[in-house]
Amino acid sequence: MSEPIGRKRWAIAEGYIPSWSNGPEPEFLSHETASILNVSDEDAHVTITVYFSDREPAGPYRLTVPARRTVHQRFNELEDREPVPLGKEYASLIESNVPVVVQHTRLDSRQAENALLSTTAFADDA
Amino acid sequence: MSEPIGRKRWAIAEGYIPSWSNGPEPEFLSHETASILNVSDEDAHVTITVYFSDREPAGPYRLTVPARRTVHQRFNELEDREPVPLGKEYASLIESNVPVVVQHTRLDSRQAENALLSTTAFADDA
Amino acid sequence: MSEPIGRKRWAIAEGYIPSWSNGPEPEFLSHETASILNVSDEDAHVTITVYFSDREPAGPYRLTVPARRTVHQRFNELEDREPVPLGKEYASLIESNVPVVVQHTRLDSRQAENALLSTTAFADDA
């Protein structure tokens, strides 16, 4: 049995999916990802709410991170509700019923050579 | 009603706005950003104080992050007081009346191909 | 005598070793690293468990970080069990018998100019 690690509420204040890309897809498609790790023995039911600068939030988008699995969810591919717009600033709140760990990554391939950023997201105390 | 997430005091120890840029503006203008997320139902009144290596701090610069919104504030565009100088090392303290989440990002486009960095800022316990 | 710093359980939710590389090895071989610092006066016996999106976890891989040393462990070089596959999303759990500090880094050299990302991993409370 795996002891859980992580928290149930996470936030990523930075969000921006570049509007265009260079190179073969899907590897070099400009994208942002919330990588979610669930080491517990229970499936994690996760919601992502997307915040903007000029309108009410979108979502919640729903996904499942099965027990002992990771899901690297591209914001570009959130599809059960409206798609996340390209070239627009956003932020996100990730909530789960079991503790998970969240990391934020962007690959920017607008130019011939790609650029990367990544950070562990902010974990709520609760 | 949204349960708040975050803290009221944040710090970013690294700061540096490159002095020049390549590529179309505003996307490829070299810049640094403090992305601030306020998931609460109350507007966040935020102050940013900018610290230097060789002089007293500048600011506080004031901005509002409305309820359920994110503001990606470019340090280049802090304008109610003196502008943050380019090509000079600085750091910043971000204070809010309601809990917010802060992430720091730089796009460096001094060369033909841009480079990116990002990190969740340091959150005070309080 | 060195006072320890760190935690005994860490997680890295993002993991991806690019499938190809440009430039002289080993410096420019695309890789991901878990950098582990042990400032204590006791050797750290560390296990790494690797999680995937579509199968049960691999590992635990075992390594030792001697007292007052750092080990920058490339995931590409975990070899006492099955190798970590290239071009496939994964995540990892790092556990130690003494407190250590863990940081995650990727060098992506799939293109002529390399890209870098790095973040302090998520530290469990315990």
Added chain:
Amino acid sequence: MSEPIGRKRWAIAEGYIPSWSNGPEPEFLSHETASILNVSDEDAHVTITVYFSDREPAGPYRLTVPARRTVHQRFNELEDREPVPLGKEYASLIESNVPVVVQHTRLDSRQAENALLSTTAFADDA
């Protein structure tokens, strides 16, 4: 009077100063930096201890971060003891008598286009 923010003990598990550089110095010299912010009204007396994979630690290197100032200390320029070697893996422990905030950054200019990484360092509880 400024209320302090930060912690007194920090660690950076990743460290690596690339052995060569491209572009005009000092901006494009490959380097690693510990950016330290002291918002308090008291000078911070800081020591940096550098850890390696194959030998005893170097240091402590000493510096002062004056009250209400930031110092972006390049590891390349630690000079009161032996210089930090290039092209060699290391890690670091930063200790201060007053609370400070520490962020780690690398500029890698070994290729024509530079790459960047940055992360808030790991803060001890104490």
